[in-house]
Amino acid sequence: MKLHQAWKKRLAILSIGATLTFAGGIICNQVPTYAATSTTTKANKIISLGEKYLGTPYKFGAKVGQTKSFDCSSFTKYIYGKYGISLPRTAAQQSKAGSYVSKSNWKKGDLLFFKVPGRSASIGHVGIYLGNNKMLNTYGAGGVKITTINSYWKSKYVTARRVIK
Structure with missing residues (x-):
């Protein structure tokens, strides 16, 4: 008992x-905290910061660190850098950072790379994927803007990289 x-x-x-x-x-x-949630949060913060610069003029070769004008890669280098992600200076160099992502697996915050006619490098442009076939980028008239990827850029697409961990 x-x-x-x-x-x-x-x-x-x-x-x-x-x-x-x-x-x-x-x-x-x-x-519980999951890596995907953390990654999504960081991507949203990076995109939100980038959107604060909508309309900022485009200038090829713009100096990194200043915000009165950007070229595509100085823009990505600057805003990702604000969240502790160090990127190389040029789009071609950035296209080798992080890890490869197939088109079917793009996520917010992934870097998308494109050919630019008239440039010798195979990669001449970078943009930030926003979801829904849109990207945040800067190129030509209008400066920093949101662009539909199914427009001019669709036939120029080369690769994508994920740099947010």
Whole structure:
């Protein structure tokens, strides 16, 4: 009889401990953090910062670090740098950073790379994928803008890279 009561007591203590642990997690609002959520949050912050520069003039060879004008790669280098992601200076160099992403797996914040007619390099332009076949980029008239990828850029697409971890 004493053995049976001892087991009942142990079981009760274990049940109370499990309940408190579970309830403590709920009460303290402890929700597991997943890498995808963190990546999405960082991408949204980068995009939000980039959108603050909508309309900023385009200038080929714009100096990195200043914000009165951008070329495509100084723009990406600047805004990703604000979130601790160091990118090389040119679009061609940036196209080798991070990891390759297929077209079917693009996510917000991925860098998209394109050919530019008249330039010797195979990669001459970079934009930031926003979702829904749109990108944030700067090129030519209008400066920093949101562009539909199915427009002019569709036939010029080369590759994509994921640099947000």
